[in-house]
Amino acid sequence: MRKARLARASLCAAVVAAASLWALFGAMQTSAQSAYPTPAPPAGSPTANAASVVITGMTTSDYSFQPRTLKVKAGARVTWAWQSNAPHNVTFSKLGKQSMTGQSETFKLRFKHTGIFHYFCSVHGFTGKIVVHK
Numbered sequence: 064m065r066k067a068r069l070a071r072a073s074l075c076a077a078v079v080a081a082a083s084l085w086a087l088f089g090a091m092q093t094s095a096q097s098a099y100p101t102p103a104p105p106a107g108s109p110t111a112n113a114a115s116v117v118i119t120g121m122t123t124s125d126y127s128f129q130p131r132t133l134k135v136k137a138g139a140r141v142t143w144a145w146q147s148n149a150p151h152n153v154t155f156s157k158l159g160k161q162s163m164t165g166q167s168e169t170f171k172l173r174f175k176h177t178g179i180f181h182y183f184c185s186v187h188g189f190t191g192k193i194v195v196h197k
């Protein structure tokens with residue numbers, strides 16, 4: 064009787080040990096996976112504190128900011144990347160901010176305050192807006 068109880072107890076201990084080994088193995092696999100860099104979010108998909116706009120177009124009729132309206136949280140930094148065959152710029156006239164005019168620029172601006180911020184390319188006139196929420 065006593066022997067049987069002991070055997071059952073040690074079997075339980077073995078199962079618990081196997082389960083924790085399995086859990087440990089799983090944890091190791093998870094941490095190994097997170098060691099790889101996470102891919103950058105696509106243009107215009109805002110994360111908590113960063114987002115991006117691409118300046119696109121290969122003809123005058125399709126030059127544009129993509130996305131044209133970008134929503135971000137207050138404090139976020141927006142990066143514009145040029146991917147077009149013509150010189151463009153990013154001009155916030157009310158904020159008094161303007162990027163360089165060129166074909167392969169990048170421009171970064173941090174939006175500390177909530178509001179709607181309209182901007183445009185002063186060379187071609189196409190527009191965009193940044194909507195900053197809490």
Ligand SMILES: [Cu+2]
Nearest residue numbers: 151184186187
């Ligand atoms: Cu332009």
